[in-house]
Amino acid sequence: MTPRIRPDLATVPAYVPGKTFPGSVKLASNEVTFGPLPSVAAAIADAAASLNRYPDNGMVELTEALAKKLGVTPDNIQTGCGSVSLCQNLITITTTPGDEVLFGWRSFETYPLATRVAGATPVQIPLTGDHTYDLAAMAEAITERTRLIFVCNPNNPTGTIVTADDLVDFLDRVPPEIVVALDEAYIEYVQPSQAQSYDAIELHRRYPNLVVLRTFSKAYGLAGLRVGYAIADPTVIDGLRRVHVPFSVNTLAQAAAVACLAADDELLARTEAVVAERDRVTTCLRDLGYRVADSQANFVWIDLGADALDFAAASIDHGVVIRPFAGDGVRVTVTEAAETDVFLAFAENWARERRAGEHR
Numbered sequence: 001m002t003p004r005i006r007p008d009l010a011t012v013p014a015y016v017p018g019k020t021f022p023g024s025v026k027l028a029s030n031e032v033t034f035g036p037l038p039s040v041a042a043a044i045a046d047a048a049a050s051l052n053r054y055p056d057n058g059m060v061e062l063t064e065a066l067a068k069k070l071g072v073t074p075d076n077i078q079t080g081c082g083s084v085s086l087c088q089n090l091i092t093i094t095t096t097p098g099d100e101v102l103f104g105w106r107s108f109e110t111y112p113l114a115t116r117v118a119g120a121t122p123v124q125i126p127l128t129g130d131h132t133y134d135l136a137a138m139a140e141a142i143t144e145r146t147r148l149i150f151v152c153n154p155n156n157p158t159g160t161i162v163t164a165d166d167l168v169d170f171l172d173r174v175p176p177e178i179v180v181a182l183d184e185a186y187i188e189y190v191q192p193s194q195a196q197s198y199d200a201i202e203l204h205r206r207y208p209n210l211v212v213l214r215t216f217s218k219a220y221g222l223a224g225l226r227v228g229y230a231i232a233d234p235t236v237i238d239g240l241r242r243v244h245v246p247f248s249v250n251t252l253a254q255a256a257a258v259a260c261l262a263a264d265d266e267l268l269a270r271t272e273a274v275v276a277e278r279d280r281v282t283t284c285l286r287d288l289g290y291r292v293a294d295s296q297a298n299f300v301w302i303d304l305g306a307d308a309l310d311f312a313a314a315s316i317d318h319g320v321v322i323r324p325f326a327g328d329g330v331r332v333t334v335t336e337a338a339e340t341d342v343f344l345a346f347a348e349n350w351a352r353e354r355r356a357g358e359h360r
């Protein structure tokens, strides 16, 4: 007899992380190129001295620092071992097997996987023609079984954002008992037009079913430490606390996150350079004839259709690792010119070879 494992798990694909090839430029996981600030590294080193002790399970210091920064109370905040664990825990607290979790597609790979791990049913609503979440279609797709809705804004992997009016119209249409998770992993990179401008903290007060998810992995550069947080009504936070795996946010993560918040200005100044670089990369790629979505994140989406896998494989030969999505497109992280220029040189080469091929 082999050990009995839930048979439905056999059909759940494993999460595929971005690849790393030693010596090549990695633009596959939306990381920043910089290591921690000296002040953050020092806080981590200090905290290392007490690693014989369990972490503070309530993450009191970090929770209070976040509450202060965001203008909410600590009972509006729950930290997690990366915001992916909060995505998983939101599914756990809202669904039972057979319930539906709704989200746009293509979007964050974790949503369908975590949904299926919970035994719930993913319902994927295609993006609009310009690769944006189709909130009107999502509102239409709500059923009796819908328990949770993810809105990824900016959307990973397309980088697009919805307008504030569309978001508010959507929240007005969602029945108040259905939880909406607004995943803002890339919020620090957003430079919204007036139409795209909204205040998620303010919205969560107006809509108690709205949960805002944020992370220290992206703009704050702590991807390796695993810490994210949810901002929500205390009823939702209470649910998240009940399923929190004890001590799953570690001591170093708390110390580093608190130090990052203290260095907010310095860290967020770095995002401006990335935003400028994103605009440059987008323009260069479009000039080369690529179809590139309007990104508000630290990556760009290139619509390549059937060429996606070939393009990504060829880029590895040129020393750049990007993230392909078969039959659809590629996502390329934007960091600094020294790295993105390697990618742009490859993209130029590929476009030239394509043109030569067509004219042969």
Ligand SMILES: *Cc1c(COP(=O)(O)O)cnc(C)c1O
Residues within 6 Å of the ligand: 081, 082, 083, 084, 085, 108, 152, 156, 183, 185, 214, 215, 216, 217, 218, 223, 226, 227, 228
């Ligand atoms: C990276 C990312 C996250 C969170 O990552 P963690 O490292 O688990 O905090 C959440 N949502 C989206 C859309 C992401 O791209």
